[in-house]
Structures are given as C-alpha cells and as structure tokens.
Amino acid sequence: MKRVLIAxxxxxxxxxxxxxxxxxxxxxxxxxxxxxxxxEKFRKLRPDIIMMDIVMPKRSGIDAVRAIRSEDSTTxxxxxxxxxxxxxxxxxxxAGAKDFIVKPFKPDAVVATLAKVSEKSE
Amino acid sequence: MDLAKYRALFLEEATxxxxxxxxxxxxxxKNAADVEAIDLAFRMAHSIxxxxxxxxxxxxxxxxxxxxxxxxxxxxxxxxxxxxSALLFRGLEALERMVAVLRATGDPPPPADPALIAExxxxxADVPEAPPKKA
Numbered sequence: 162m163k164r165v166l167i168a169x170x171x172x173x174x175x176x177x178x179x180x181x182x183x184x185x186x187x188x189x190x191x192x193x194x195x196x197x198x199x200x201e202k203f204r205k206l207r208p209d210i211i212m213m214d215i216v217m218p219k220r221s222g223i224d225a226v227r228a229i230r231s232e233d234s235t236t237x238x239x240x241x242x243x244x245x246x247x248x249x250x251x252x253x254x255x256a257g258a259k260d261f262i263v264k265p266f267k268p269d270a271v272v273a274t275l276a277k278v279s280e281k282s283e
Numbered sequence: 284m285d286l287a288k289y290r291a292l293f294l295e296e297a298t299x300x301x302x303x304x305x306x307x308x309x310x311x312x313k314n315a316a317d318v319e320a321i322d323l324a325f326r327m328a329h330s331i332x333x334x335x336x337x338x339x340x341x342x343x344x345x346x347x348x349x350x351x352x353x354x355x356x357x358x359x360x361x362x363x364x365x366x367x368s369a370l371l372f373r374g375l376e377a378l379e380r381m382v383a384v385l386r387a388t389g390d391p392p393p394p395a396d397p398a399l400i401a402e403x404x405x406x407x408a409d410v411p412e413a414p415p416k417k418a
Contacts, residue, residue, distance in 0.1 A: 170330060172296060177289070216330075264336065
C-alpha cells in the first residue's frame, strides 16, 4: 500500500484528497498545513507520495519540493495546482515534482494520476 | 461526495479565511507596501476560490479569483493603491454576505455582483492617488 503525505493549507482540501484516495487503497500517513511542516513531516514519515499544494504559508510548495529533492530522489511529488498556475507547475516539475492535479479536483483524475506515478515509481 | 460535510467544512474554513483577509486588508490600510499582508490576503483569496470551486459555488469562486488577480497585480506594483484597497474591502464584504447566505439557508451562495467583478477585472488600471494637500 502506497503511503501518502498531504500538504495543503486548507483542511478542506486535505480532507477532500483523503476522501478521494483512501478508498482507492492509499494510506494517508500524515498531513501538513504549510511548506515548512511538509518538509519536517517528509523527514519523519518518509512517504512514497507527497500531494503538494503550491500556494502555502511559510514556504511555497515549490520551495518545499526543492528542499525535499535536495535530500531524496525517490519520493514521488504530485503538485496540487489551480487553473492559471501553469507556469508555477512547470517550475515545480523542473524542481523535481513528477506530475500535477488541478483544483477543483475531479476524483477520477486524481486517482488516475496517482496510479500513473505509482506505476512509474515501481 | 458528502455535501453536508464539505459545506460545514467550507463554512468553518471560509469564515476563518475571511477574518484573516480582513486583518490583512486592515494592515494594508496602515502600510500599503506590507508584503506579508499582501501575501496573506492573496493566499486567503486563493484558498476561498479553490474551496468554493470544489463545491460548485460559482459566486465566491469567481469573486475569490478576481480578488486574487487584483492582489497579484498590486503585489507586482509593490503596494496596494487606495482604489484597489477600496475594491478589496468591497470584495471582502461581498464574500462575507455570500457565506452568510450559505450559513442561513444551506443554498449555494448567490452570484457575484457583476459591477464589482467588472471593476476588479479593470485592475491594475488605476485612478491616480490624490496629491498631498498643501500646508
């Protein structure tokens, strides 16, 4: 079972992702509400996948990707973006994120993206 | 999707975000170049937009988006103009009314005021600030 860490400053969004992916067999091992906390929880939990919001307090999702990539190359990072954030998504992918999903989340698209990145990481 | 659960979550979190947005806009009234306050206001508008869009609440989603765009433009300018500040406060009040309608009725919030949306879309076109009064 893939272990997932969810990072978003809105608990609403974290809950929504959790509700989409848990029935699909993913284990949510932790949540983070800002860009500093996600790096700390990554170090502690070593998840297989991180669902990373771009706009977060204290440290942006892109900065958090860079910090995590500087320590680890195996954890798969999926960015959670909004429409109109294409440039930021590209920046995150260049920093080491594997893929992205777009808000508002379509459950099928979220599950398909996770399945795709999980296959690639095996 | 359990709409009742997400509606309750939206109400709780949107109320907190609007309070934060209000604090940020008040801080910007005192210091129009307060970068932290602009960033905070931007994040709150962005977050409200995302949550509302997830529930197909088009009114707050559209208004949140326009506030976000307005704040991004002001951030690029380095400070929030007097005109933008007034528009942002109007946007905040409109969002507060939308959330109040949702809380009172459970119905999706009403659409955003087209006039306000149009004015927000006019950013960063700006009215020059009044010159300082002569002593």
